[in-house]
Amino acid sequence: MKEIRIYPKLELLNTWAIDRTRFSPDATKPPLCLRCGQPLAPVLAQNALSRHADVYICDACGTDEALCDAIGFPKRFILWDAVENQRLKAPADDDAWLLKPLCSFDQIYLDATEDQMGRKSPRTELAYSRSDYDGRKWWTTWFTVYEELKTPERVAEIDQFMDALFALPEMASLNTMRRMCRIYAEPTADPTECNLYCDTERFHVWLRLITRKRDYNLYVHFYVKESEEK
Ligand SMILES: [Zn+2]
Known part of the structure; x- marks a missing residue:
């Protein structure tokens, strides 16, 4: 794996x-x-x-x-x-995928357009997930952004990424995630929110981590890399 x-x-x-x-x-x-x-x-x-x-x-x-x-x-x-x-x-x-606190792909946000849901998304965004930690486990909901970007290989890689992400000891609970945010992640103006980024074979991935209790705690956005586009 x-x-x-x-x-x-x-x-x-x-x-x-x-x-x-x-x-x-x-x-x-x-x-x-x-x-x-x-x-x-x-x-x-x-x-x-x-x-x-x-x-x-x-x-x-x-x-x-x-x-x-x-x-x-x-x-x-x-x-x-x-x-x-x-x-x-x-x-x-x-050959592990590296989570880093620096975004190497900010240019993709320049050509954001409105998706099916009227949300502004880069045209390379295939999907994003939204997760919350209820004190015992993670719950995740998926949102497809541009359906036409879906291929079996890409979907498989997204599944692999999420499995590997939740296997991290830092993602064992909201407390461990909070500790990870303080020392590893990119801070934002809000002290309870931070960012991490990753480049996989097929995607640029943006993780938005929110350390507040009883809120959504994690969004993971998957943008198809230019080299991967049809
Ligand atoms: Zn020293």
Whole structure:
């Protein structure tokens, strides 16, 4: 089964696994803190274990992380020094679909037109789903946007994507989703809403995540890629 991963979780772990080998036991040339870019202390125990990933960060970052968490605004991974400065080492042989907090396909919204329901949608939108978490499980309703875009292969990929998405531990409940939003997702003006994006073989996917209780909590929009269009 195809997997979905949230960027840059595995990249951080992989980079740390390599950095950690320099502590043997103490580092003569310590690696840079993944969070701020300053050198770590040469003695591993003088650094701090991050609360958000199983990686060591410098002592100053450990303190800062505790403060940021206390006010509910952790430093998003996308702003970590190793991510911003592209120091991450990607895992080898990885063909998972990556959820990212950056949209690579905003141009598709420029040619939005009114669909059957009078809703403005990019003309490449095949369908979207709307889900809510009732405290025990997810409930999903589907809306077809442009019926003529449907093919068996595309529908199969959408099913695969949704199965992989709900298999993520971060989607186990509204609480885990909320934690994921704070550290991985793209924020919006509304603190209870955020975005994630994904490029699959056939689609650009936009996930709108809403962390309010007793509301719709997730919309997933599927836009057929240009290279896929008939
Ligand atoms: Zn640091």
